[in-house]
Amino acid sequence: MNNSSTDAFEDAFTCSHAVSTVLTSVISFVSIVAFVGNSLVTITFLMNASLRTSTNFFIINMAISDLLSSLTNWPLYATEGSPSKNNVIEGSMATFVCKFGHYSRAISQAVSVQNLLLIVIDRYIAIVLPLKSILVTRRFRAALLSFTWIFSLLIAFPYAWTSKIIKEGHQTHCRTFASWSKMEQSVFYSVGFFIFYCVPLFSIIVLYSRIMKSLRQTTPGGEEQENVRTRKLYQNRIVMKVFIWIVSAFFICWTPLCVYIVLRKIVPTSHFAKDPCMVFVGLFFYVFPTLSTVINPIILFASSTRFSGALQETVGCFIRCKRCRYFKAKRVSPQNDVVRMQVT
Secondary structure, three states: OOHHHHHHHHHHHHOOHHHHHHHHHHHHHHHHHHHHHHHHHHHHHHHOHHHOOHHHHHHHHHHHHHHHHHHHHHHHHHOOEEOOEOOOOOHHHHHHHHHHHHHHHHHHHHHHHHHHHHHHHHHHHHHOOHHHHHHOOHHHHHHHHHHHHHHHHHHOHHHHHHOEEEEEOOEEEEEOOOOOOHHHHHHHHHHHHHHHHHHHHHHHHHHHHHHHHHHHOOOOOOHHHHHHHHHHHHHHHHHHHHHHHHHHHHHHHHHHHHHHHHHHHHOOOOHHHHOOOOHHHHHHHHHHHHHHHHHHHHHHHHHOHHHHHHHHHHHHHHHHHHHHHHHHHHOOOHHHHHHHHHHO
16 A cells, blocks of 8 residues: 555544534634624624724724635635545635635734734823824824725735645645745744734733823812813723723734744644644634634623614614514504504
8 A cells, every 4th residue: 555545544534524524613603703793893883973983993994804804714714625624615716715815814914913003002192192192183094094904915915926725645725835935934924923913012012001000190180170080081991901802812812823833834744734634724724813803893892882882773773774664665654553453
């Protein structure tokens, strides 16, 4: 028996279809929940003018980028296959999905990181340097939001250029930078890790610490001023609490992928690199990063009374509109229905 036949037998033996089915179900579920959650956040924001604050514009920008990532998460996973998992998407369509999927994920991550940094800068100016907050105009904020997308579209282009479907033994993968040398890959990943992970995380920690220190400081004033200051202090603390939860969820969910990539590069012969059942690929590349896009809407609706109240109002408006359309279709209004009952 040759080596390829032996490998095929071992892969089929060690990988059951149950593992693949469970993993596929988890990835599908996470992708759907992420799409629904971020869609609700976006719709709620668009239908409620009271939510259009400076910080919320950056949060919604993140939600839109998360929508893009959630839409391509499962199709990207469907291009990969193993003895226990068939390729759902194949051929030229698989190549397109591979390129667009990696490109959109890179864009989503870059946009999210930039918006997290912009949120903490915005709060730093509003709380620590309130006199300079007038410099952050709507036009300037719109320019910042546009810049996050333009910069991300440009910086993520290598993912679209280099992504392709490759076969390794009995497995099919959607890989990036496969044609690059190990040195080129190491440099690209190292620079990306430094710019989009280390620098934002360090900056957020420093600015957040300065903001919380400023919030703990008290200034003497009259009773009316004290009440206003207390109310603003409470609101700012709520905003910062929601923000730190979103930041924590983002970096916690993306860290396993960074560790996975490092281990594959440092120890290419390890079980991480072999992964006959593609469990590590599914978990570290598809499940954990997408969890952050699932958690963000939950944090917003659970922690922000404004968002939760606006969601209830939006859902109530939708139900009322559906009810109005129903009676209009029947050409009978609820009031006429009551009158008819009374006459009868």
